[in-house]
Amino acid sequence: MKLSENPIFLTHKRLVHRGGVLAAVLIAALIGFSLLIGLLNSLSETNLGWNHRSPEYVGKSCYAWIIGVEILILVIGGFSRIARAMQEDRKAGLWDSNRLTPLKPSEIVLGYWLAPALREFYMAAVLAGFGLIVVLVAHLPVSLWLGTQTLILSTAFFCGLLGMLVGMAMQKSSGILFVLGLIFTYPFAFIAPGRILTNFLFPIYGMVNLFHVREHDWSRDTELFGLPVPAIVISLALQVAIGWFVWRVLVRKTANPFQPLLLRWEAISIFSILVFAQHALVWGGWNEAEYGSRNEQLLCITHGGTLLVGLAMLMLASRPPEQVRVEAMRLGLQSVAQIFSRSSVSLALALGGVSALAMTLQFYTHLANDLSRLGVAVVNLLNIFVIFSLLLEFCRLRHKRRSLGFAALWLFVLAAVPLILAGVFQSVEIARNCLLAPGFIALADGRDFPPLHTVNCFHLAIAVFIFFNWRRQWQKLLQRAA
Amino acid sequence: MSDPLLAIEHLRVDFPEVVAVNDLSLVIEPGDVCGLIGPNGAGKTTTMRAISGLQEFTRGSVRVAGHELAREPDELKRRLGFMPDFCPTYDQLTTWEFLEHYARAFAVPERAERIEECLELTWLTDKRDSLCEELSRGMKQRLVLAKTLLPNPQVLLLDEPASGLDPLGRIELRKILLQLRDAGKAVLISSHILTELSGFCNKAAIMERGRLVKFGTIADLGHQMSQRKISVKWRTAADKALEILKISGAKILEASAVGATFDFDGGTDALDELLKTLVTQGVRVAEWRGVGDDLEQIFLQSGAKELM
Structure with missing residues (x-):
C-alpha cells in the first residue's frame, strides 16, 4: 500500500492539518528570517554585535541556532507528538480498532510513525531552507548543510520510532522520562565526546564535527577499533541498526500485543x-x-x-x-x-x-x-x-x-x-x-x-x-x- | 454440511488472579441472533475480545466461517465486525471522514456509496459533516455501528450496543438487527438489560463467572426449564377446564371465568397432552401460551445473578 493510500497516515495528516499548520510554519519562517537578517546585517557592519568576528564565524553561529531550533522542534517535538498520538489512540480504543482492520501491522506502524509529527516536519523544512540560505550567504561549505540536515532527519526518524515505542509501552506522559534520560546521560558524554556512544546515537558529535570547531575533542577524526570511520557514518549506521530492531518490535507488538x-x-x-x-x-x-x-x-x-x-x-x-x-x-x-x-x-x-x-x-x-x-x-x-x-x-x-x-x-x-x-x-x-x-x-x-x-x-x-x-x-x- | 459462521470450542481466558472465561463452547449459524447474557463480570466482554483477537486466550479455538483465528487472523478480520461497548472515534474527524478511514482500511469497494448506505442505515445522514466530538453518546454509538457494518461482515459481535441509545434508537437498532438476521448474518450481542434482547434473539448464551450456564435456542431453553408457567384462555366450559387442569397436576396461580395461569412441572409432551385433553373434552381454547418463554424467565431460572 502506498503511503498516500494509507488510512492511518491520511487520517493523522488530516488531524494535523485540521489543528492548523500555517501559524506554526510562519513562526519557523520568522525565526529563520530573523537569523538571516542578523547575518546579513553583521556581514555589512562587522563591528556591530559580533565583536569583530569573521563572516564564517557569524555564519556558523547563525546556522548553529537554526539547527538547534530544528532539533528542538523536529527531534524532541516530533518524539513527544508521536508518543502522545499513540498513547491517545490506545486510550481511546482506536489503536485496537485499527488493528482489527485488514491493514498490515507494518502499514499501521508506518502511519503512526510518519503522520502525527507532520507539523513539526513542515516547520523544520522551512528552517532547513533558511539554513541553506545562511550557509550560502556566509560562504560555508554546502556539505555542512547537507551533513547536519541528514543527521537531523535521521535522528528525527529514529526518535520517532522511539516515540512510538514509548507510546506503545507506557501509559503516562513520556516527556519527563526523555528529559531525565538526557540529563542523566549527557554530562558523561562530554568527558570524551568522540569516544562516548550516546554522542553518536544522538549525533551531537557528528554535527559539531562538521562545523570544524577549534576544540580538539570535537574536531578529531573518529575511529572504530582503531580504524578511521567518519562520525556521520557511525551515527547513521547505529541509528539504522537500532532503528531496525525498534521497527521489528513495533510491527510485532502491533500484530500481537501479548508478546x-x-x-x-x-x-x-x-x-x-x-x-x-x-x-x-x-x-x-x-x-x-x-x-x-x-x-x-x-x-x-x-x-x-x-x-x-x-x-x-x-x-x-x-x-x-x-x-x-x-x-x-x-x-x-x-x-x-x-x-x-x-x-x-x-x-x-x-x-x-x-x-x-x-x-x-x-x-x-x-x-x-x-x-x-x-x-x-x-x-x-x-x-x-x-x-x-x-x-x-x-x-x-x-x-x-x-x-x-x-x-x-x-x-x-x-x-x-x-x-x-x-x-x-x-x-x-x-x-x-x-x-x-x-x-x-x-x-x-x-x-x-x-x-x-x-x-x-x-x-x-x-x-x-x-x-x-x-x-x-x-x-x-x-x-x-x- | 457447511461450517457454522461462528464456532467457539473450549475457550479459556486467564487473567492474573482469575479465570475470566472457562471452557466456553458455542456455535452460531447464519441468521442466528444470539444474546450473550450475564451479570457484570461474567466474562461477556472478554469473550467478545477473545473472539475478535483483541484478547489472548489460554486454550480453545475460534473459527469464523471455517477460518481459525490462530491460523488465519487476516481472513477473520475481513469476516468479523466488532463493536466495543465504548465508542472509539477520532473526535476531530467528521462522521464521513471517520467512516472513510475504515472504508479505506477495509478496502471497501465503491467507498462513497457504501458510506452513504451505512450513514442512512444508522440515521446519521444529516450528521455526515459533523465532527465526531459534536455527536451525542447515542449518535457515536450509531456511528461505531455504521463503521462495524461498513465492510459487510458475516459475523457481528456487538458489545452492549444499545447502552447509550434512546428508546427510538433502540427500536431502530432492533430493526437493523432483524435486517441483518434476514440477510443471513450471525450476530452475537451482549447485554445485561434483557428487555433489549427479547424479541429478536433466537438463541441465548447465559454466562456466569466465566462459564456458560445455558446455551441454545430460546424455545429449547424454555423447554429445558423444569417448571413452566402457562396462560390459557377459554370461551366455554370454565369449570370443566379447571377440573382438567387440577387432575393433570397443574398448580393454578390465577383463575377466572375466561382463563387461568398455572405452573406445570411436566415436560413438553405432557403439556401437549394436557392441551389435547382440554380440546377433546369440549373446552374451546382461545389462547394458550407460555408465560416467561423469554430471556428474562430463562435467565432467572438459569441460576445467574445480578439481573438488571
Missing part, C-alpha cells in the same frame, strides 16, 4: 551492538598519549553504560510471570528447568557473557598485564545482572502488584545501604560491599584489590540465596498452573 516488548535474541543483539560499538570507540584511545590516561575513566563509563543498558534490556525483555504461567499451561511445562530458558535469568547470563567478551577483547589487546581487574569487573557485572533479574522475578512472583516497590527496596539494600553506612562509619571497607562497587573500583584503579574477589564471592552467595527462593516461587506458580 514481550523485546524477544530474547533482539535484546541480546541490541545489547551487543551498543556494547561492542562503545568498546570500539574506546579502542583507539590507548594509542593516543593524551587519551591514554583518560581511558581508565572511559572504561568506568563504559562499564556504567553497559550496566544501564543491560538492566534496561532485562526489564524490557522479561515477561510477567503470569504470562509465563499461561504459556506453561498451554505447553504443559511443569519443571522449573523448562521455565529457566524463558525467564530473564538466562537472558542476564547471556548479556553478562556478551559484555564479558567485549571487555576481555579490550583488556587482552590493551591491558594484558591487568587481567585480575578484568576478572573482578566481569564477575561483578554478571552478579549485578543475575541478582537484578532474580530479584525482579522473585518480587513479581511473591509480591505481585507491589513487586516494583519490593524490588527497589532490595536493590537499595544491596547497592545504596553499604554506601550510606560507609559514610556514617567513614569506612572504605563497608563501601566495597556495595553491589556496584567491585567493577568500578577495579576498572578505575590499576592496582589489584584482593578483597574485591571476596566481595564478589559474597555477592555470588547472595545470588545463590535469591536463586533458591526464586525457584521455590516458580514451583508454587507451576503447581497452581497444573
